[in-house]
Amino acid sequence: MAGNLGLLGFFKYANFNIEQFNIIGSFMGLETNLEFLNIVLPIGISFYTFQTMSYTIDIYRGKLTPCNSLKEFALFVSFFPQLVAGPIVRASEFLPQLRQKIENLNFDRNLRQIVIHNINLKLGVTIMAFGFFKKMFFADNISPLVNDIFNAPIGHESFTIILGAIAFGIQIYSDFSGYSDIAIGAALILGFKLPINFNKPYLATSPSDFWRRWHISLSRWLRDYLYIPLGGNRSSEKRTYFNLTTVMLLGGLWHGASWNFVVWGMLHGLYLVVHKMILDRFPFLKNHSFFRTKIGFVVSVLATQYLVFLTWIAFRVKDFDDLIYSMEKYIFLDFAIEKTSIIILEHRFEFFIMMLFFALHYISYKKPNLPERISHYRLPFWGIFLLVIMLGIVFFYDGNPEDFIYFQF
Numbered sequence: 001m002a003g004n005l006g007l008l009g010f011f012k013y014a015n016f017n018i019e020q021f022n023i024i025g026s027f028m029g030l031e032t033n034l035e036f037l038n039i040v041l042p043i044g045i046s047f048y049t050f051q052t053m054s055y056t057i058d059i060y061r062g063k064l065t066p067c068n069s070l071k072e073f074a075l076f077v078s079f080f081p082q083l084v085a086g087p088i089v090r091a092s093e094f095l096p097q098l099r100q101k102i103e104n105l106n107f108d109r110n111l112r113q114i115v116i117h118n119i120n121l122k123l124g125v126t127i128m129a130f131g132f133f134k135k136m137f138f139a140d141n142i143s144p145l146v147n148d149i150f151n152a153p154i155g156h157e158s159f160t161i162i163l164g165a166i167a168f169g170i171q172i173y174s175d176f177s178g179y180s181d182i183a184i185g186a187a188l189i190l191g192f193k194l195p196i197n198f199n200k201p202y203l204a205t206s207p208s209d210f211w212r213r214w215h216i217s218l219s220r221w222l223r224d225y226l227y228i229p230l231g232g233n234r235s236s237e238k239r240t241y242f243n244l245t246t247v248m249l250l251g252g253l254w255h256g257a258s259w260n261f262v263v264w265g266m267l268h269g270l271y272l273v274v275h276k277m278i279l280d281r282f283p284f285l286k287n288h289s290f291f292r293t294k295i296g297f298v299v300s301v302l303a304t305q306y307l308v309f310l311t312w313i314a315f316r317v318k319d320f321d322d323l324i325y326s327m328e329k330y331i332f333l334d335f336a337i338e339k340t341s342i343i344i345l346e347h348r349f350e351f352f353i354m355m356l357f358f359a360l361h362y363i364s365y366k367k368p369n370l371p372e373r374i375s376h377y378r379l380p381f382w383g384i385f386l387l388v389i390m391l392g393i394v395f396f397y398d399g400n401p402e403d404f405i406y407f408q409f
Helices: 002-027 045-060 070-078 091-107 118-150 158-189 207-211 216-230 237-255 259-281 294-316 320-331 338-346 348-366 370-375 379-396
Strands: none
Touching: 002 045, 045 070, 045 091, 045 216, 070 091, 118 158, 118 294, 118 338, 118 348, 118 370, 118 379, 158 294, 158 320, 158 338, 158 348, 207 259, 207 294, 216 237, 237 259, 259 294, 259 320, 294 320, 338 348, 370 379
């Protein structure tokens, strides 16, 4: 554990510690202008560190049998589809599948090959197609609008900041869930089932519901290896609130050594604490009939997402002055629309993409398991689906590919 966390801490937080040392020294009137180390961050270190930690912890808890060889362990850690940006796969989920494949290969030494089944191939390609469409049609095309607003947010109106927050929320979801889809689909083609990582998060009805739908593999990891060992909700109310805040703060720091991630984690911790506090004080609200109506559902979704998109400002804007300005504009509306109208006209296509995204997000919510349904289409209709995806990317892609956002973590 010390080795895992030590490597993660050095590569991700060394420069952060130097920055804070310089700030403290300046505050005390000392000359401590240490130079940054300019450390190159290994791609995906946050993800495979958590994977190897799950291996260690599960063995310690007696829930997992250790690997039979270094090769087996190395393949688990470096499995290429999800290596650099998740989902975070636990050894208890992956190793049994790997061992079954090794047994099948050893059963007939004359047939040393992996068999790709047709059903896995069609479903895997379908999921990957959704992933590429999310990334290349939605995320990359909406990026210019986000950059136009948040590269220099000071001076923008409240509705412009809100527009930028929603646009970035769509961008990061399409980018991150797009990668997860590609990873899950590629692994499925090879015969490995990886855990789902997103489940329509922008239709969540509460902060806790959001974290059951967003980056699910990380949420489960934090719950099982941090929140529950801290005591979960089994202790006093104050201890439970402390546990929620601590977990979300560490979840923010997991993303990077920057104060904006601290703010992001603290906000989500505050949301979870307040939500639980309200349900503890007024338990009748949990199953109130109003929230089972369409109006109650819409109100819950809009209230939750207003809070969620506020946190995306903290995730996107790293300069602290820009962050404070943007969050103040988001919370305290100025009701000016002149500049916002100009930006919408300049980014008409991106605004159309935002509307289209929410329409498709709702359709996929109402029709669960859509990729699986499409994969069962007969070959000609399935081919038409792939062609539509391909043409949508080719004709509307802006030609400026962007790195996956979570490559930086």
